[in-house]
Amino acid sequence: MKYLKLIIRIAVAVILIQTLRFKFTAHPDSVYIFTKVGLEPYGRIGIGVLELIASILILVPKTTWLGATLVLGVIGGAIMMHLTQLGIDINGDGGLLFYTAIVTFLLSLVTLWFSRKDIPFIGKKFFAAENN
Numbered sequence: 001m002k003y004l005k006l007i008i009r010i011a012v013a014v015i016l017i018q019t020l021r022f023k024f025t026a027h028p029d030s031v032y033i034f035t036k037v038g039l040e041p042y043g044r045i046g047i048g049v050l051e052l053i054a055s056i057l058i059l060v061p062k063t064t065w066l067g068a069t070l071v072l073g074v075i076g077g078a079i080m081m082h083l084t085q086l087g088i089d090i091n092g093d094g095g096l097l098f099y100t101a102i103v104t105f106l107l108s109l110v111t112l113w114f115s116r117k118d119i120p121f122i123g124k125k126f127f128a129a130e131n132n
Helices: 003-025 028-036 042-059 061-087 096-114 124-129
Strands: none
Touching: 003 028, 003 061, 003 096, 028 042, 028 061, 028 096, 042 061, 061 096
């Protein structure tokens, strides 16, 4: 189980990190997406920075819960943009970005569940309840 948790965290970090080159190099697809939702260029760069921070936090055992929470917020926003403004298919990608966001969201949710005992203030309550 220890290795499964690590593999899931690494998968989330890899997904986030591999998209950063598109955001930070102003790839035309990334610029198109952020222009369409009215967040170009500051939103594109800001979201990229948040994703970079989240990918680091999710890999550090003591901050995994924080990284997973940040990923849920950022990717949750991306999913909402797909559902409300962008659509599922972006520039003929067949929904790849959308489905990758769904997978990333779900993996982060699982990661947060696995690390729930590490959440300050409420984590100890979860941990204590599980041991009774």
